Amino acid sequence: MKSWGKTDRKFFKYCILFFVCILFFAHGGLTQDRNKLEKQKAKLEKEIASINAILKETKKTKSMSASELQVLKRKIASRQKLIKNINTQMGMLNNEIKSTQHSIGELCKEIDALKESYAQMLRYAQRNKTATDKLLFIFAAKDYKEAYQRYVFFRQFGDMQKKKLQQIKEKTGELYKRTNELEVKKVNQESLLKQELKNKDALNKEKSQKEKTVKQLQQKESQMKKNLQNKQAQVKKLQKQIDDAIAAEVRRQRELAEKRKREMEAKAKSSAANKTEVAANKAAMETAKKKNYVIATTPEEVALSSNFEANKGKLPWPSAQGVVVSQYGVHAHPEIKGTKIENKGIDIRTTKGSAIRAVFNGEVTRVAKGPSGLVVIIRHGEYMTVYANLKSINVKVGTKVSTKQTIGVVNTNDDGVSEFKFQIFKGTHHLNPSVWLSK
Numbered sequence: 219m220k221s222w223g224k225t226d227r228k229f230f231k232y233c234i235l236f237f238v239c240i241l242f243f244a245h246g247g248l249t250q251d252r253n254k255l256e257k258q259k260a261k262l263e264k265e266i267a268s269i270n271a272i273l274k275e276t277k278k279t280k281s282m283s284a285s286e287l288q289v290l291k292r293k294i295a296s297r298q299k300l301i302k303n304i305n306t307q308m309g310m311l312n313n314e315i316k317s318t319q320h321s322i323g324e325l326c327k328e329i330d331a332l333k334e335s336y337a338q339m340l341r342y343a344q345r346n347k348t349a350t351d352k353l354l355f356i357f358a359a360k361d362y363k364e365a366y367q368r369y370v371f372f373r374q375f376g377d378m379q380k381k382k383l384q385q386i387k388e389k390t391g392e393l394y395k396r397t398n399e400l401e402v403k404k405v406n407q408e409s410l411l412k413q414e415l416k417n418k419d420a421l422n423k424e425k426s427q428k429e430k431t432v433k434q435l436q437q438k439e440s441q442m443k444k445n446l447q448n449k450q451a452q453v454k455k456l457q458k459q460i461d462d463a464i465a466a467e468v469r470r471q472r473e474l475a476e477k478r479k480r481e482m483e484a485k486a487k488s489s490a491a492n493k494t495e496v497a498a499n500k501a502a503m504e505t506a507k508k509k510n511y512v513i514a515t516t517p518e519e520v521a522l523s524s525n526f527e528a529n530k531g532k533l534p535w536p537s538a539q540g541v542v543v544s545q546y547g548v549h550a551h552p553e554i555k556g557t558k559i560e561n562k563g564i565d566i567r568t569t570k571g572s573a574i575r576a577v578f579n580g581e582v583t584r585v586a587k588g589p590s591g592l593v594v595i596i597r598h599g600e601y602m603t604v605y606a607n608l609k610s611i612n613v614k615v616g617t618k619v620s621t622k623q624t625i626g627v628v629n630t631n632d633d634g635v636s637e638f639k640f641q642i643f644k645g646t647h648h649l650n651p652s653v654w655l656s657k
Contacts (some may be wrong), residue, residue, distance in 0.1 A: 255307050262300040268539035269293040271569050275634050285635060287431050288543040289567055294428060297421045304414045311407050318400045325393045333386060450559065452589040456639070457562055460604055463584045463595055464643050467602065471513035478515060479503070506600075512645050514599035523599030526578055533577045533654050534622055536605060536640050540568040543637065546650040562648040563604065563641030570630045574605050574638060576619040577655070585615055591629035591638075604641040 272289055482499045502517040505524075514523040544565035550558055576596055583602070584595040591607035596619060611626035619625060630636040642649045 252307070252310060255303055255310075259300065259303045259307070262296050262303065265296050266293060266300065269296070269541055271539070272541060272567055272636075275570055275636070285543045285565075285567060285637065287428070289541050290424065290428050290431060292541050294421065294424050297417060297424060301414060301417050301421065304410055304417065308407065308410045308414065311403055311410065315400065315403050315407065318396055318403065322393060322396050322400065325389055325396065329386060329389045329393065456588045456590070456593070456606060459586065459588060460562075460593065460595075460606065460641065461646075463586065463593075464602060464604075465646055467583050467595070467597065468513055468646050471597075475513060475515040509600075511600045519599040521599075522579065523601060526598045526601045529578065530654050532656050534575065535566075535655055536575055536577055536603075537566060537568045537572045537628065537638070538575075539572070540566040542652065543567045546652055563639050564651050565637055565639055567635070567637045568628055570628075570634070570636045572628045572636060573624040574608055574626045574628055575622045576625055577603055577621065579620050580618075582613045582615055582617040582619060582625070585611065585613070590631070592626065594625050596625070600644055602643045604639070604643070606639040606641075608638065 269289060269292060273286070273293070478499070482503075498517050499515075502520045503515055505511075505520050506515050509520075509523070511520065511523060514520050542564050544559070544561050546561055546564055548558055548560045574594075578596075578598050578601075580596040580598040580603070582594060583597045584593070586593045588606055591609060592611050593604065593606045594608065594611055594613065596603050596605075605625060607629045608626040609629040613619060613625045628636045628638050640651055642651045642654055
């Protein structure tokens, strides 16, 4: 058989290193996946707890509303995601348990082999246990070289005994560690199983509650249609109020922009003009033109608009907890067949007394009284956000606000429902808030 050359040994070492790296990164990937699932699970549990708090406020109401049904549907969807998450974690944990059990089995085999080898050494040592025997064996050598080799053999044999004993201790320690890991994983598995059963039971109850609610709403469809007509009339009135306020603010800002432009041109002609200021304003206007801004023309407003845009999909929610019960755009009513509703923003259901927060730095440009509560409009350069149906507010026109700063408290109706409208505009064009808020 051909012996391995230097190149072959080098290749073999690289192969071993490659497989070690694969195992290392695979383990790291599993840890990351598990951490991601844990975070997702915690988020879903928090969301369900938040929805429970919302539903609890109207639990005493004899009949549930369509809005209530939307909250319940969202809760069911979150519960299903949570169960799926738990199942995925259980699958990963089962694989880990199998892998750990396999490792324990391999360790036991290694320990048995080490113990047998050590026992053979002990038996040999027992047969040559006296120092006289060892000396006689050494002095019986033909020459000095052979005597030295026999001496070295006994010394190495002693070292081998110590090494084997140390290996047994290390492997036993590793076995103990793996056994403890296995016990922890089994406890976690049992905990996840209990959580799964608990959530499945809760899901069945929630589905039954949903079916009951749907039947209740179907029985009073005519009353619902009448209530919807009244509500839509109020919404239409409120939306016109908001649109008019937005249009008025855009006109005002355009006039200011034109005025600033004239002033800048006049300054540019003046020899005493601040060249740095003129250059900054000119650059801001160029950027505004490039980005199709019509009301953000100063350097500060252009920067604010750009920052707002950069946070698309990352803006904080206007309330610490809440559920969207009416989405943006034109869509079919969830329970009344053949009826369509239009929403220029989103309706968020929350708990009584919840603080309503600014989603970004800006300035309050309008405060008004709407059909069912107060309305606050905040300008963020080119963009404006609207918060409607507030019970009370703690800001006024001209107030500078920062991200997550409380601007008021949500209004709660006679049925115990706490719901508000949130809208985003770019100039006079309304945008879908759901794609701007963080998920």
